[in-house]
Amino acid sequence: MAALLHLHPPLSSPPPPPSSSFLSPATTLTHLCSSRTKSTHHFKTPAIKSEPLPPAVETFWKWLSDEKVVSNKSPAKPGLVQEGLGLVAQRDIGRNEVVLEVPKRFWINPDTVSASDIGSLCGGLKPWVSVALFLIREMMRDDSPWRFYLDVLPECTDSTIYWSEEELLEIQVSMISVPDGCLSSLTLMLTTGILARTSNRVPAVETVWYGGVVYDGLTGLPKILHFPAMKFDPNHTFAGTQLLSTTTGVKEYVKSEFLKVEKEIILPNEELFPFPVTSDDFLWAFGMLRSRAFSRLRGQNLVLIPLADLINHSPSITTEDYAWEIKGAGLFSRDLIFSLRSPIPVKAGEQVLIQYDLNKSNGELALDYGFIESRSDRKGYTLTLDISESDANFGDKLDIAESNGMGGTAYFDIVLGRPLPSVMLPYLRLVALGGTDAFLLESIFRNSIWGHLELPVSRANEELICQVVRNACKSALSGYRTTIEEDVELMKGGNLDPRLEIAVGIRAGEKEVLQYIDGIFEERESELDEYEYYQERRLRDLGLVGEQGEIIFWEPK
Numbered sequence: 263m264a265a266l267l268h269l270h271p272p273l274s275s276p277p278p279p280p281s282s283s284f285l286s287p288a289t290t291l292t293h294l295c296s297s298r299t300k301s302t303h304h305f306k307t308p309a310i311k312s313e314p315l316p317p318a319v320e321t322f323w324k325w326l327s328d329e330k331v332v333s334n335k336s337p338a339k340p341g342l343v344q345e346g347l348g349l350v351a352q353r354d355i356g357r358n359e360v361v362l363e364v365p366k367r368f369w370i371n372p373d374t375v376s377a378s379d380i381g382s383l384c385g386g387l388k389p390w391v392s393v394a395l396f397l398i399r400e401m402m403r404d405d406s407p408w409r410f411y412l413d414v415l416p417e418c419t420d421s422t423i424y425w426s427e428e429e430l431l432e433i434q435v436s437m438i439s440v441p442d443g444c445l446s447s448l449t450l451m452l453t454t455g456i457l458a459r460t461s462n463r464v465p466a467v468e469t470v471w472y473g474g475v476v477y478d479g480l481t482g483l484p485k486i487l488h489f490p491a492m493k494f495d496p497n498h499t500f501a502g503t504q505l506l507s508t509t510t511g512v513k514e515y516v517k518s519e520f521l522k523v524e525k526e527i528i529l530p531n532e533e534l535f536p537f538p539v540t541s542d543d544f545l546w547a548f549g550m551l552r553s554r555a556f557s558r559l560r561g562q563n564l565v566l567i568p569l570a571d572l573i574n575h576s577p578s579i580t581t582e583d584y585a586w587e588i589k590g591a592g593l594f595s596r597d598l599i600f601s602l603r604s605p606i607p608v609k610a611g612e613q614v615l616i617q618y619d620l621n622k623s624n625g626e627l628a629l630d631y632g633f634i635e636s637r638s639d640r641k642g643y644t645l646t647l648d649i650s651e652s653d654a655n656f657g658d659k660l661d662i663a664e665s666n667g668m669g670g671t672a673y674f675d676i677v678l679g680r681p682l683p684s685v686m687l688p689y690l691r692l693v694a695l696g697g698t699d700a701f702l703l704e705s706i707f708r709n710s711i712w713g714h715l716e717l718p719v720s721r722a723n724e725e726l727i728c729q730v731v732r733n734a735c736k737s738a739l740s741g742y743r744t745t746i747e748e749d750v751e752l753m754k755g756g757n758l759d760p761r762l763e764i765a766v767g768i769r770a771g772e773k774e775v776l777q778y779i780d781g782i783f784e785e786r787e788s789e790l791d792e793y794e795y796y797q798e799r800r801l802r803d804l805g806l807v808g809e810q811g812e813i814i815f816w817e818p819k
Contacts, residue, residue: 310350310611311342318413319347325410326569331368337361338614340414340572347414348574348613355608364567365591366598370396370408371565380534383527389564391519393555394547395527402537411568419553420632420760422509423516423545432765433503435741504644505625505768512629513545520544552630556586556600567600576615577635579605585616623675624771632760634767641678641771643779645686645731646671649693658703659692666712678775682782688715690727699723702796718793728787735780739773746773 315323319340326332332339338361341350355361372389375381375396384392400406418424422433520541528535554571557563570586585605591597604614618627623642624634634640649659649670660670666685674686692715695702699720702711718724744752749770752758758766794802 310613311344313342315340315342318410322410322414322568326368329368331364332362332569340569341613343574343613345574346416347572348615349569349572351608351610351612351614353610355604355614357605357607358603361602361604361614362569363602364570364600366600368568369565369600370568380527380531383531383534387523387527388519390548390551391523393564393566394544394551395523397547397550398539398543399535402539415550418546419549420628420764421549421553421630422505422628422632422764423513423549423552424632425509425761429761429765430506430509432762433506433509433768435503435506435738435743503625503769503772505628508625508629516545516548517541553632565600567602570600570602573602574613574615575618575631575633577617577637579615579617580620581605581617623677624768628764628768632764634764634771636767638678638774639680641775643676643772643775645674645676645779647674647686647689647693648672653696655696655700655703659695662692662703662708662711663689665708676775676779678771678778687727688712690731691715691719691723694723694726694730695719697722699796714796717799718795720795720797721790721793724793724795725787725790728783728790731783732780732787735776735783739776739780742769742773744769746770746777749773 323332323340327334337353337355337359338349338351340347342348343350349361370393372384372392375384375392378396380396380399384395387395397412400408401412403409406412422430523544524539528539551564551566554566556565556567556570583605586600586602588598589601591599602616605616608614618631622630622640624640625642627640628634649656649663651670653659663669663672666688668685668689672685672689674683674689676682692711699722701707702714702719707714749766752766753763753770
């Protein structure tokens with residue numbers, strides 16, 4: 263475990279909002295971190311505040327009332343809660359009871375953009391880019407029909423994409439040393455780069471690794487960003503938590519999308535964009551979509567639903583069923599409505615809550631919404647395995663990987679307390695395969711090799727993967743400036759700035775998972791003499807090994 267190094271003191275207050283032509287107190291509510299903005303490691307019963315609603319929220323509710331979307335008899339309405347803004351029950355609400363319904367004409371989605379003044383310019387854009395551009399333009403228009411909704415959107419959330427450089431330092435890892443030993447063509451990446459790298463006993467040279475963004479095929483929003491391109495000394499590197507690398511990569515990705523839109527659409531069409539649009543504006547819109555948009559609805563893969571997007575998250579709700587759906591407005595109507603239900607009974611005066619996503623890790627929750635949870639199944643770490651192109655058997659290994667639904671690079675999400683992904687060990691054994699085991703790469707074994715890789719191949723191969731993974735975990739752990747115990751003490755002390763609380767929880771969770779992975783491979787390493795390897799299994803299949811494992815020699819009669 264790394265020795266204690268200097269820890270930055272708790273950060274006092276969130277950074278000022280990005281410089282923007284429209285993010286001003288006149289048009290947004292800086293004190294309203296509405297919906298999905300409260301970061302907390304230990305959720306408590308959401309408190310309802312007795313303060314009066316801000317005028318912009320009252321105006322927003324009146325607008326919806328005038329449009330017959332809501333009424334005084336509506337089951338829930340906006341209220342000030344611990345998270346900022348939320349939906350508060352006006353009467354008792356039963357399980358699966360409809361809380362609100364919003365007609366399609368009040369949705370903001372790619373169809374809304376297509377029907378707008380900029381629709382003809384956005385046809386070839388990613389869905390999220392077109393909606394982001396629409397939000398920015400409407401925010402800057404004084405006469406926007408969406409003004410009452412836009413005025414209740416926050417300037418930022420506690421998502422890490424809005425953190426200052428000082429705040430991001432809390433999820434940066436210190437100098438990391440990559441240990442010697444276990445030299446082979448096996449490459450393993452942790453955190454932002456390779457923390458265990460070997461090169462066939464030749465001097466290492468500077469290496470450049472390129473990551474990539476995994477896009478949601480429906481919305482166009484990036485789902486996971488694996489390690490942005492970076493250069494580093496293979497013996498030492500400054501790195502960060504996986505959340506830091508993802509945050510940095512997402513911000514770079516959003517900026518690159520903005521630069522393309524600025525060049526191709528904004529600047530050539532000054533009559534439609536007579537005001538300056540900055541990359542900070544674009545990042546704001548991206549963050550709003552990331553935290554507030556509903557997806558994977560019937561025929562709707564990216565949609566903002568005013569009022570419904572005030573619904574907050576509860577970790578105690580463990581089902582996503584019956585939360586929301588799109589349905590017809592009536593038997594003889596072609597109109598669609600968004601229907602939001604309460605997954606649990608709610609008393610009058612309590613906040614209506616849902617489960618955002620059971621499958622997201624704390625890193626994803628922090629990136630998307632600006633909060634984390636203390637549950638162990640939210641704590642995860644991504645191991646990235648790579649078949650080195652310098653491997654003498656690169657072509658054969660790549661062919662085998664692709665034949666089994668994988669590629670030259672594979673990402674494995676490890677969750678605290680859960681078994682390793684089923685294909686991780688076979689892939690590790692494939693990447694490390696060499697020496698006297700390389701005969702398994704011959705074409706005669708091509709159809710059966712994956713089955714062989716699902717079991718230990720040889721003691722040398724199994725020992726290699728154990729040592730490389732364990733060394734990588736230890737290297738990653740040595741880079742943190744605090745121990746798990748010190749992070750836990752910080753969280754127990756309470757009164758942390760929300761963003762510092764996220765940072766401490768994230769780095770503590772990553773360290774827990776790294777220790778968990780190390781423990782798994784430490785146990786495997788201690789059992790190396792107990793495993794049955796390929797040659798032993800082969801001899802047994804041929805009847806050449808006795809019940810006690812002795813070799814049977816057949817003598818001619």
